[in-house]
Amino acid sequence: MPRTGRPRSFDDDQVVQGALEIFWRRGFAATSLRDLKHELGVLPGSLYAAYGDKHALFLRALERYADAAREQATEIAAEGPVLPRVRELLLSVLEAAQATPGRGCMLGNTAAELLPEDHVAGRLVRGGFAALETGLESALDAAQRSGEVGPDIDCAAHARLLLTLMQGLHVVARAEADPRRLADAIDAALAPLAVQHESGPSGPRATPSALI
C-alpha cells in the first residue's frame, strides 16, 4: 500500500539556515513572511506545513545558532596559548561588526527583543550564553594550570566578564563608525589576566615570589 506522498521540494537545512540569516539580521518581529518567501523561495503555506508558524521557525533558527555558539565555545579551550585565542575571539566581534554591520549576536539580539517574555527563546539564549561562559571558564582554568594566567585570577568571574564584554561589544560596535576603536578595551580587559604585568614608567616591579 502507498504510504509516502510527494517529497519536499526544499532542503530543510537550507531553509533553516536561510531563515537564520534573515532573523539574525532583522530580528524576529521585523522579519515578515514575505521576506522569507522572497529570500528562501518557499511560500507561506509550505512553511506553515513544515514548521508550524513563524515563531517555531525562528526557534529552529535560534537553536541552530546556539548550537554553533556551543561548538565555537568548545574550541576556545583547545591546546596551546589561550589568551591570544580569546583575544582573537573578541576581536572577531569587531571585525564582524565592520564586515556585516547591523547583525550583532543573535543570542544577544533575541535577549533584547524577546526576553523575558518568550520562555522558549529564553531557554535557548540561556543555553548559548552558558555554553560560552563555561567554554571561557574551562579555557581560563587550563591556562591557569599551565601558568599562562596568574594564580590569583578568579576564572569563573572572568569568564562571566568576558561573555558580558563580548555582548557589549556587539552592541556598542553598532554605534561606532570604526569598531576597531574598541580593540584597546579588549586589551584592557585581558591584560590583568596574564602573569607578567609589564612595567609602567615607574620601573621594573618586584616578582611576587620575592620575600622582601
Add this chain to the structure above:
Amino acid sequence: MPRTGRPRSFDDDQVVQGALEIFWRRGFAATSLRDLKHELGVLPGSLYAAYGDKHALFLRALERYADAAREQATEIAAEGPVLPRVRELLLSVLEAAQATPGRGCMLGNTAAELLPEDHVAGRLVRGGFAALETGLESALDAAQRSGEVGPDIDCAAHARLLLTLMQGLHVVARAEADPRRLADAIDAALAPLAVQHESGPSGPRATPSALI
C-alpha cells in the same frame, strides 16, 4: 486681531516622558499608536499634529533618555572616591534588571533594533555612548591623579571597557534568573584598576616604589 487658538490639553513633557517609558520597555517597532493612546490618553491625531509621526516622537523620547544619560555621566566624576561609584553604577544595572525586567538600556536597545539604518537615532545613541565614555574617562583620570587608580592604567581604554561592560550587562542580565550572579564579573573588571593588588596565597607583594 486673534492670533492664538485652543491650547493643548496635554503637557508636552508628560507625553514625551510617557512615550519614553513605553518605547524603552517595548522598543520602537513593537509599540503601536494604540498603546500610546491607551497609556498616554492622547489620540493619534493629536500626536501627529504635535510631533509629526511615530518616529519623530520616538526620537524626542530617545533624546530625552540620552540627556538623562549625559547628566548621569557627569555625576560619575564627582568628588571623593571614584571606583566605589563606578561599581555602584554597574551594580545598579543588575538591580534594574531585577526590579524592572526586560527594559535594559534604551541606547543599547535602539542600537540593536535600528542601527545602522536609522542615522538620526544613530547620532543620538552615539552621543549618549560618548557622554558615558567621556564621563567614565574623566572620572578615571581624576582617580588616577588622586592615586586611587594605578599610574599604569590606560584610562581611555578602561572607560571604553566599562561602557561596553555596562551594555553587556544590560543584555546578559536579561537571560539570568538572578542578575546578581554577574556582580563578580563587575568586580573582576574593577579590581585591576585599584593601586593595591591584594595579595594572593603567595604572600604580600613588594610595593612598586621599592628599589629592590
Add this chain to the structure above:
DNA sequence: ACACTTCTTGAACGAGATGTCAAAAAGTTG
C-alpha cells in the same frame, strides 16, 4: 496504470498597523 498520500500554490481572511481628514470643540483677542 492506479490508488493514495503529501506537498505546493495562490488567493483570501481577519486583525492590527500607520497615518489622514472633516467636523466639532475650546480657547483667545478685540
Add this chain to the structure above:
DNA sequence: CAACTTTTTGACATCTCGTTCAAGAAGTGT
C-alpha cells in the same frame, strides 16, 4: 459677544501582517 485660530475627536483609508484553505501537482508503492 463675535471672529478667528488651533486642537481634539473618532471614524476612515490603506496597507501589511500572520495564518488558513481548497484545489491542483507530484511523487510512491502495489
